[in-house]
Amino acid sequence: MQNNYSYKGALEASERIGWRVEDIIGGEKRLDFTKPFMPASLAQTKQLSFLTESEQRTLNQIRGHEYLAMFGLVEEFILPYVVDHARSQLSGDDYQVRALLQFAGEEAKHIHLFKRFRQEFEAGFGNKCDFIGPAEDVKRFVLSHSPLGVGIAILHIEWMTLRHYIEGVKDNQDLDPQFKSLLKHHWLEESQHTKLDTLILEALAEAATEKEIDQAFQEYADIGGFLDNGIKQQTEFNVESFVQATGRNLSKSEREAMTAAVLKGMRWTYLGTGMTHPNFLATVEQISPEGKKQIDAMAPMFC
Numbered sequence: 001m002q003n004n005y006s007y008k009g010a011l012e013a014s015e016r017i018g019w020r021v022e023d024i025i026g027g028e029k030r031l032d033f034t035k036p037f038m039p040a041s042l043a044q045t046k047q048l049s050f051l052t053e054s055e056q057r058t059l060n061q062i063r064g065h066e067y068l069a070m071f072g073l074v075e076e077f078i079l080p081y082v083v084d085h086a087r088s089q090l091s092g093d094d095y096q097v098r099a100l101l102q103f104a105g106e107e108a109k110h111i112h113l114f115k116r117f118r119q120e121f122e123a124g125f126g127n128k129c130d131f132i133g134p135a136e137d138v139k140r141f142v143l144s145h146s147p148l149g150v151g152i153a154i155l156h157i158e159w160m161t162l163r164h165y166i167e168g169v170k171d172n173q174d175l176d177p178q179f180k181s182l183l184k185h186h187w188l189e190e191s192q193h194t195k196l197d198t199l200i201l202e203a204l205a206e207a208a209t210e211k212e213i214d215q216a217f218q219e220y221a222d223i224g225g226f227l228d229n230g231i232k233q234q235t236e237f238n239v240e241s242f243v244q245a246t247g248r249n250l251s252k253s254e255r256e257a258m259t260a261a262v263l264k265g266m267r268w269t270y271l272g273t274g275m276t277h278p279n280f281l282a283t284v285e286q287i288s289p290e291g292k293k294q295i296d297a298m299a300p301m302f303c
């Protein structure tokens with residue numbers, strides 16, 4: 001297939017980058033609640049003109065909390081997926097084994113990182129923000145699908161993470177530096193994960209029958225639908241968290257407008273940015289041109 005990704009190259013990059021959770025959060029390194037956490041392109045709350053600037057920021061920070069929790073949730077199924085795949089390859093190429101175990105180790109570290117940021121958020125925000133779950137149920141549902149189907153969903157997640165940082169965060173000077181640092185460090189390691197997941201998928205697709213490939217694309221759509229149901233529920237939680245945090249009495253139409261904006265923002269953040277990523281689409285098209293067409297047809301609902 002047409003890329004120059006290799007296990008050796010990904011491992012070398014990963015070993016150069018390696019950072020520690022303790023270097024990024026804790027001690028003097030705190031979230032600054034006078035600043036927004038999420039880029040406007042993902043938060044999508046600017047059009048809510050009935051909010052004051054401070055209310056806009058509060059809603060943006062609630063979306064930041066949701067981002068931490070959502071990644072905590074998806075990393076919980078990525079980790080066992082990678083560990084299971086690595087286990088089946090242990091007698092293979094040395095670089096492959098090491099790169100896959102490094103990938104798993106990084107995802108375990110990311111789970112820890114997102115948890116630490118959530119603790120900092122909860123300590124500084126002043127109000128509790130609800131979040132969907134539990135992660136155990138999400139993991140059970142997602143991993144009940146075939147490795148190829150789950151692998152497509154994970155490739156979507158890895159590429160969307162890169163896009164969030166490059167398009168919305170990298171050159172953004174308005175965001176809280178701490179939150180920005182989280183997204184940067186996550187991006188640095190996810191850059192290798194996109195390559196490794198592509199290699200995993202290519203190998204799985206090569207060994208799969210046409211029927212198994214068709215099924216995998218159906219499973220990808222099922223996992224997307226499952227996440228979208230979670231997004232709808234989380235939208236309600238976010239709006240309620242906003243009301244609790246600000247004490248603002250929203251009129252019916254204001255509440256509807258906020259619900260619509262948060263839903264649109266979340267769908268774009270977790271579904272649209274992945275489903276329309278050119279590199280994600282290039283890989284799925286190589287596996288199945290028909291599968292890629294199905295994704296193209298679904299995408300507008302989330303963009």
Ligand SMILES: [Fe+2]
Pocket residue numbers: 075106107110186190
């Ligand atoms: Fe990650």
Ligand SMILES: [Fe+2]
Pocket residue numbers: 078107158189190193
């Ligand atoms: Fe990752």
